[in-house]
Amino acid sequence: MSDTFKAILVSRDAEKKQSVEIVDLTEADLMDGDVTVAVEATTVNYKDGLAITGKAPVVRRWPLVPGIDFAGTVISSSHADWRKGDKVILNGWGVGETHYGAYAGRARVKGDWLVPLPDGMSPHDAMAVGTAGYTAMLAVMALERHGIAPDRGPVVVTGAAGGVGSVAISILSTLGYHVVASTGRNAESPYLIDLGAAR
Numbered sequence: 001m002s003d004t005f006k007a008i009l010v011s012r013d014a015e016k017k018q019s020v021e022i023v024d025l026t027e028a029d030l031m032d033g034d035v036t037v038a039v040e041a042t043t044v045n046y047k048d049g050l051a052i053t054g055k056a057p058v059v060r061r062w063p064l065v066p067g068i069d070f071a072g073t074v075i076s077s078s079h080a081d082w083r084k085g086d087k088v089i090l091n092g093w094g095v096g097e098t099h100y101g102a103y104a105g106r107a108r109v110k111g112d113w114l115v116p117l118p119d120g121m122s123p124h125d126a127m128a129v130g131t132a133g134y135t136a137m138l139a140v141m142a143l144e145r146h147g148i149a150p151d152r153g154p155v156v157v158t159g160a161a162g163g164v165g166s167v168a169i170s171i172l173s174t175l176g177y178h179v180v181a182s183t184g185r186n187a188e189s190p191y192l193i194d195l196g197a198a199r
């Protein structure tokens, strides 16, 4: 494996003017962490767009490699839970905001931030779900914690055709909920029904 890898780097000059460039990094350039991962897939989350354009203060240290989520393979680890070759996913934890993120060939992070890539799911599959899908699942799990079950009646998903809403419809319908999708884009109705919305 080559010692250098490509990365997107967001920097700021003395006048706080932001610039973005593609650079070559080595592992010595990465931030502290106990697991180094070969990044195989990531997403372009809304937050990443804000980070790269500088339109909102997502980046909170400079320079920074953006990218808030990734899936890949562990290259090296001193964390008890992870070994070389393990397939992992990362979502959030300030990665791409305060810690070098996914838009690089490699990422060094805390092992506590990683979750295992489920069997049968490729890194690309995981990132097709992405942080938006992960957020939808967290929301469904919160409903369950509050005792909302399919027999309690229909569930309305607002912003239905958006990233979080569309995955929420798919999860809820798979779990047996009667899902009512609320959208401002009627043309998306066939798509939402196809995802599992009852109406």
Ligand SMILES: NC(=O)c1ccc[n+]([C@@H]2O[C@H](COP(=O)([O-])OP(=O)(O)OC[C@H]3O[C@@H](n4cnc5c(N)ncnc54)[C@H](OP(=O)(O)O)[C@@H]3O)[C@@H](O)[C@H]2O)c1
Pocket (backbone or CB within 6 Å): 045, 046, 131, 132, 133, 135, 158, 159, 160, 161, 162, 163, 164, 165, 182, 183, 184, 185
């Ligand atoms: N994506 C993430 O990783 C993530 C993580 C944490 C929290 N969130 C939050 O979750 C929410 C949804 O995020 P998302 O990624 O799914 O965004 P998105 O893909 O842009 O979807 C948002 C949806 O909201 C609806 N919408 C937009 N403007 C509206 C308005 N003025 N009135 C009523 N509905 C409106 C639209 O639904 P229709 O197209 O169906 O009309 C739109 O598709 C946001 O509040 C976001 O901050 C997102």
